[in-house]
Amino acid sequence: MAYILNIETATKNCSVSLAHNGTTILCQEIAEQGYSHAEKLHVFIENILQESGIHLKDLNAIAVSKGPGSYTGLRIGVSAAKGLCYALQIPLIAVDTLAVLAAAVSQNDGWVIPMIDARRMEVYSAVFDSNKKKIQEVQAEILTSESYASVTDTVYLVGDCQEKCKTVLTRENFVFLPEIVFPSAQHMSAMSYGKYQQQLFEDVAYFEPFYLKDFMLTK
Structure with missing residues (x-):
């Protein structure tokens, strides 16, 4: 039996879901023109855990969408996931962002x-x-x-x-398919659980997002 918190922030969609044995229980997300991930992500995590009655100590793993995608969005999601994994001493799972989008x-x-x-x-x-x-x-x-x-x-x-x-x-x-625009954490559940069962975990200390291309600073 596994509870996995899924985090998807690779695009404009800030999305969090809680899954039990690969099935999504709850999902909270918002897609805005201006990236609001830094403000919304931890609020969504807190809301989902509170609404589900699941505590942080009940989580068996944290899954994060690894990219490609927005440099800033990926950094925010991965930083949050790594911080939770380190504090809770639970595994980190990385999921291909484009696979999440395809799963919809x-x-x-x-x-x-x-x-x-x-x-x-x-x-x-x-x-x-x-x-x-x-x-x-x-x-x-x-x-x-x-x-x-x-x-x-x-x-x-x-x-x-x-x-x-x-x-x-x-x-x-x-x-x-215009109804499928952004990847969502609700479609991460089966993939993250599959990796959990196979123990395909990332190194919390050294894991980095898959940017695909180097970050470029523009004026």
Whole structure:
């Protein structure tokens, strides 16, 4: 029996869920234009534990979305997760952000390509088959009209860059799901529990988010 707290802050969505044996019990989240993760994350954690009647000492592990995504968002989520793990002496679990986004897709008759917006026509993407098994690793790519041109299967595209994707990915087999914009902690539960069962834990002291690209400071 395992209670796992899931934290997802890789995008504009600040999301926290509590899961029991891989099933989400409660989830609290908010997606705002201005990142409010620093203000909201610990409040959400406290609210969920209070509402569920579960105490910090009852948690068996903390899971965090590892990226790619927002540099600041990832730092906030990972810092909170590491702090809780260290204080409670429980394992840290890292979950692929794009896999979390893909897990929100209920369709199972085609490929799933989750994308997180970067700059201009660049996105962070990965490719999953109909069983949500990753068949192409995470990459930073520039989208053009030739992107995924060789794919004949139905392709479900999700993420926060769908509007700009529509301007170049225009073939009939591309299906956009506008209701799935940001990764959510409620879709982390099964993945984090699977890793918990396999004891696939991170080193709390040395774990870093997967930024994919170096942080760039702009004026």
